[in-house]
Amino acid sequence: MPDGDTRNVLEVNDLSTVFQTRGGAVHAVNSVSFHVKPGELLGVVGESGSGKSVTMMSLIGLLPSPPAEVRSGEVLLDGEDLLKVSPERLRDVRGGEIGFIFQDPMTSLNPVFNVGFQIMEPIRRHMGLSKAQARERAVELLELVGIPGARARLTDYPHQFSGGMRQRVMIAIALACDPKVLIADEPTTALDVTIQAQILEIVDDLRAKLGMAIVWITHDLGVVAGIADRVMVMYGGQVVEHAPVHPLFNDPRHPYTRALLKTIPSVSGARAKKLQVIEGQPPILGAAPVACPFRDRCPLVFDRCHQQNPLREDVGAGHDVACFHPLAQTGREAVA
Amino acid sequence: MTALVKVRDLRMHFPINSGLLRRQTGAVKAVDGVSFDILEGETLGLVGESGCGKSTCGRAVLRLYDITGGTIEIDGRAIEHLSQSDLRQMRTTMQMVFQDPQASLNPRMTVGAIIGEPLLEHTNLSRAEREEQVQVLMDQVGLNRAFVNRYPHEFSGGQRQRIGIARALALNPKFIVCDEPIAALDVSIQAQVVNLLEELQDRLGLTYLFISHDLSMVRHIADRVAVMYLGKVVELAPRDALYDAPLHPYTEALLSAVPEPDPALAGQKKGRIVLQGDVPSPANPPEGCNFCTRCPRVMDVCRRIDPEFREVAPGHWAACHLHDAEYNANAGQTA
Ligand SMILES: Nc1ncnc2c1ncn2[C@@H]1O[C@H](COP(=O)(O)OP(=O)(O)OP(=O)(O)O)[C@@H](O)[C@H]1O
Ligand SMILES: Nc1ncnc2c1ncn2[C@@H]1O[C@H](COP(=O)(O)OP(=O)(O)OP(=O)(O)O)[C@@H](O)[C@H]1O
Ligand SMILES: [Mg+2]
Ligand SMILES: [Mg+2]
Numbered sequence: 001m002p003d004g005d006t007r008n009v010l011e012v013n014d015l016s017t018v019f020q021t022r023g024g025a026v027h028a029v030n031s032v033s034f035h036v037k038p039g040e041l042l043g044v045v046g047e048s049g050s051g052k053s054v055t056m057m058s059l060i061g062l063l064p065s066p067p068a069e070v071r072s073g074e075v076l077l078d079g080e081d082l083l084k085v086s087p088e089r090l091r092d093v094r095g096g097e098i099g100f101i102f103q104d105p106m107t108s109l110n111p112v113f114n115v116g117f118q119i120m121e122p123i124r125r126h127m128g129l130s131k132a133q134a135r136e137r138a139v140e141l142l143e144l145v146g147i148p149g150a151r152a153r154l155t156d157y158p159h160q161f162s163g164g165m166r167q168r169v170m171i172a173i174a175l176a177c178d179p180k181v182l183i184a185d186e187p188t189t190a191l192d193v194t195i196q197a198q199i200l201e202i203v204d205d206l207r208a209k210l211g212m213a214i215v216w217i218t219h220d221l222g223v224v225a226g227i228a229d230r231v232m233v234m235y236g237g238q239v240v241e242h243a244p245v246h247p248l249f250n251d252p253r254h255p256y257t258r259a260l261l262k263t264i265p266s267v268s269g270a271r272a273k274k275l276q277v278i279e280g281q282p283p284i285l286g287a288a289p290v291a292c293p294f295r296d297r298c299p300l301v302f303d304r305c306h307q308q309n310p311l312r313e314d315v316g317a318g319h320d321v322a323c324f325h326p327l328a329q330t331g332r333e334a335v336a
Numbered sequence: 337m338t339a340l341v342k343v344r345d346l347r348m349h350f351p352i353n354s355g356l357l358r359r360q361t362g363a364v365k366a367v368d369g370v371s372f373d374i375l376e377g378e379t380l381g382l383v384g385e386s387g388c389g390k391s392t393c394g395r396a397v398l399r400l401y402d403i404t405g406g407t408i409e410i411d412g413r414a415i416e417h418l419s420q421s422d423l424r425q426m427r428t429t430m431q432m433v434f435q436d437p438q439a440s441l442n443p444r445m446t447v448g449a450i451i452g453e454p455l456l457e458h459t460n461l462s463r464a465e466r467e468e469q470v471q472v473l474m475d476q477v478g479l480n481r482a483f484v485n486r487y488p489h490e491f492s493g494g495q496r497q498r499i500g501i502a503r504a505l506a507l508n509p510k511f512i513v514c515d516e517p518i519a520a521l522d523v524s525i526q527a528q529v530v531n532l533l534e535e536l537q538d539r540l541g542l543t544y545l546f547i548s549h550d551l552s553m554v555r556h557i558a559d560r561v562a563v564m565y566l567g568k569v570v571e572l573a574p575r576d577a578l579y580d581a582p583l584h585p586y587t588e589a590l591l592s593a594v595p596e597p598d599p600a601l602a603g604q605k606k607g608r609i610v611l612q613g614d615v616p617s618p619a620n621p622p623e624g625c626n627f628c629t630r631c632p633r634v635m636d637v638c639r640r641i642d643p644e645f646r647e648v649a650p651g652h653w654a655a656c657h658l659h660d661a662e663y664n665a666n667a668g669q670t671a
Contacts, residue, residue, distance in 0.1 A: 019490070021486070021490060022485075023485060023486060026490070045522070046522065047522050047524065047525070048492055048493070048494025048495060048521055048522045048525050049491070049492040049494065049495050050492075052492075053492060053493065054492075103493045104436070104493060143614075146614060146615065148387070148614050148615050148616055148617040148618075149617035149619060149620065152617075152619075160350070160364075161387075162386055162387040162389075162391060162392075163386070163391060163435045163436060163516065164385075164386025164387060164549070165386060165387050167386075168386070186493065189516075189519045190386065190435065190516060190519055190549075191386050191549065192383075192384065192385045192386050192549035192590070193549065193551065193590060193593040193594050194385055194589065194590065194593050194611055195385060195386050197593050219494075219521065219522035219523055219526070220523075221523065222594070259524070260522075260523060260524060263523045263524045263526075263527050264523055264552075272556070274531055274534075275526075275527035275530055275531055275556060276527060277524055277527045277528045277531060278524040281478065281480055282480075284480060284482060
């Protein structure tokens with residue numbers, strides 16, 4: 001991370017998003033705050049359904065409303081609140097200043113247009129390149145993400161690509177206009193380790209060269225450990241822990257984070273008979289939280305957790321956690 | 337134990353049409369001569385780089401495509417030439433969990449209807465029995481019963497994947513092709529699903545083809561592992577043999593690239609083999625061994641002759657000239 005540049009390129013404060021469905025409300029995002037600086041990479045991890053995707057989609061108006069409703073908060077892109085800007089401005093931001101890699105490539109790639117068109121379209125719109133220039137840039141981008149025979153594949157349609165290739169096309173589109181902020185939602189889930197390593201290298205390069213700020217959502221803790229500067233852990237629509245990468249892995253404080261770190265299998269060492277899981281079910285999110293969302297599955301639960309929702313509190317340099325238990329305040333030694 | 341699934345020389349080529357008249361000018365050799373058995377009650381892991389043909393292989397084995405060549409036998413029945421209506425009857429025996437959960441779920445059906453659909457089509461259960469069964473399936477994959485009337489888009493990515501798994505399990509099939517079934521899930525739920533698949537296997541004797549790029553998960557779940565590269569299986573071995581002593585340089589490179597989930601260890605990983613060069617296009621594979629353009633231990637012969645896939649040690653198959661008798665000594669020196 002380039003030192004000296006300490007302003008936040010993206011700052012999100014107190015964001016809450018609710019879905020109104022026939023079956024009642026779903027409080028998917030509850031008072032989420034975070035920030036990223038230029039050149040910095042923030043990793044986002046958390047249980048499936050914890051609100052990672054909905055949080056990021058709320059930032060740039062990607063959720064259809066209704067049913068989605070962003071109830072509160074501000075989303076500052078270089079100081080400009082994206083929740084207040086005009087729809088035209090927001091369209092400019094999307095795919096221009098903010099690149100977005102979707103979790104589900106098949107739904108975000110349009111099946112009736114060929115891949116070349118889908119990469120070239122935003123390049124022409126946001127960067128004002130000619131058709132021929134845009135095509136060259138598209139080939140360059142596909143090569144960058146490791147699609148063999150890139151030029152010949154511009155005229156292929158999404159269904160002719162493998163799962164991981166579609167994901168790489170998405171990455172190419174998101175990077176097309178050199179965004180200030182890249183939001184990557186599970187960008188490498190369908191990619192094998194070698195191509196993943198290649199993508200991570202590209203991302204590192206872009207960070208260093210262009211100062212691109214990156215928000216990287218993933219459930220792959222190995223990837224987070226390798227690339228993130230800071231990590232934010234989500235559970236039940238809230239941020240429950242946030243820390244620089246080293247303390248997060250070596251001195252996790254929230255019981256959910258600790259449980260999460262225990263669930264990873266390995267390619268080396270003894271092979272466990274049964275994989276470790278976090279018992280119990282995630283919360284239903286039917287109402288705004290009034291108690292700790294993790295209480296029903298927490299080994300350390302006590303009275304207070306049922307009565308109040310813990311706020312994020314600092315427990316170390318840049319390290320905060322939302323947990324009432326004294327062990328969350330003290331750290332690793334005391335746990336053993 | 338007997339083989340439930342026997343695949344021989346399976347080939348699946350997609351035509352490339354170009355020019356104004358869209359004439360066929362070539363073919364993408366997505367799967368190009370793959371052979372393996374899967375024993376009853378066994379899990380065969382299928383790993384390899386993105387685009388190497390894993391999904392195509394899995395789908396071809398279940399005859400979701402009209403295959404280009406080769407033979408497939410499932411549960412004693414040759415299915416390579418079966419018509420779609422005959423295949424329909426086979427669907428209770430064999431099922432698939434798809435890589436792309438969103439694309440494989442009907443957006444206009446509720447989750448209950450999606451999971452219950454195979455029950456409706458292939459069983460005589462009453463409505464109440466069906467509803468009960470749907471709820472049991474939802475429990476099994478860790479989906480809250482309260483969500484039964486929701487639509488697919490109202491779920492997170494990981495939740496959607498579990499809908500697909502519940503649906504595949506509905507008919508108690510014997511053989512399931514799981515195409516990246518856990519890639520979209522967080523680690524704890526990955527573990528839940530993997531434990532579930534293993535439990536079901538113990539209880540019902542299920543057989544799996546488990547496609548994944550996650551080598552640590554495959555190590556956990558698979559009994560034997562096949563490694564694919566550019567349309568071909570390059571190595572196939574019992575799990576421990578493959579992870580402890582891989583015979584193919586490609587397998588070695590794959591294993592060395594797995595990221596370490598601990599920042600204290602990150603970057604210290606010794607002997608990381610970074611493959612040079614791009615994956616060749618399956619429309620235009622190289623002469624000789626498919627891996628010769630990127631192999632760190634390439635020899636002259638590799639650029640001329642495609643190595644035979646053969647049993648190098650008992651139960652351990654590989655397609656690599658390093659294990660040919662005449663190059664063996666040579667191999668020792670380059671290593
Ligand atoms: N359109 C919608 N209508 C109602 N509920 C929704 C909708 N979209 C998402 N949700 C709910 O919001 C919650 C958060 O979903 P989100 O997609 O953000 O999870 P996630 O953390 O990204 O999970 P994953 O890791 O599985 O992708 C989930 O409980 C989900 O069921
Ligand atoms: N319908 C199709 N038409 C043309 N080419 C196709 C088609 N389906 C797949 N391919 C090509 O076949 C090759 C293998 O694709 P496949 O989906 O089997 O890969 P994979 O190993 O599953 O990769 P991933 O890990 O990315 O999912 C790719 O080059 C892909 O572009
Ligand atoms: Mg998500
Ligand atoms: Mg695939």
